[in-house]
Amino acid sequence: MAVAEETKRSVQRKRKPKLMAVINEACTGCSGAPICITECPIEDCMYEVENPDAPIFKVVYVDPLLCIGCKKCVTKGPMDTLLEGCPWDAIEMIPIEEFEADYGALPY
Numbered sequence: 606m607a608v609a610e611e612t613k614r615s616v617q618r619k620r621k622p623k624l625m626a627v628i629n630e631a632c633t634g635c636s637g638a639p640i641c642i643t644e645c646p647i648e649d650c651m652y653e654v655e656n657p658d659a660p661i662f663k664v665v666y667v668d669p670l671l672c673i674g675c676k677k678c679v680t681k682g683p684m685d686t687l688l689e690g691c692p693w694d695a696i697e698m699i700p701i702e703e704f705e706a707d708y709g710a711l712p713y
Contacts, residue, residue, distance in 0.1 A: 618713055622674030625704040626651075626667045632695035634663040641678035641696060647671050651678060665695070669711060674698065 634653060635641075642651045642665060650671035653663040667678075679696045705711060 618671065618673060621701050621711055621713060622672060623701055624674035624676065624698045625669060625701055626672050626674070626676075626678050627697045627699055627704065628665050628667055629695050629697055631693045632664040632691075633693055634665060635692075637663065639665050641665055641691060644677045646675060646677060647673060669704070669708065670713075674701070 634656070637653075639651075639653065642653070645651045650668050650673075651665055652668075654666045656662045656664045676698055679691055679698060701711075
């Protein structure tokens with residue numbers, strides 16, 4: 606996964622976050638109802654994309670230019686219930702320095 610050149614960005618962050626949400630290969634898209642997308646406070650930050658390994662399923666993608674590192678995608682569930690994170694451990698919160706070392710520097 607590389608930083609997308611064109612993003613679904615509707616707003617711009619004021620600064621880089623300390624942490625970045627990264628979706629790993631364990632993502633199942635939660636059968637078309639991923640709670641991580643619902644709980645993300647930033648519109649269009651997390652969205653479903655086609656799964657190249659299983660085209661009938663979708664997986665979640667995090668726009669690195671929109672993620673604010675709030676961890677709501679891994680800690681808060683419906684009606685403010687607390688989750689132990691993604692049920693499939695598919696979301697990793699990694700330090701921004703590690704993200705940029707792996708995927709390239711972010712502009713902001």
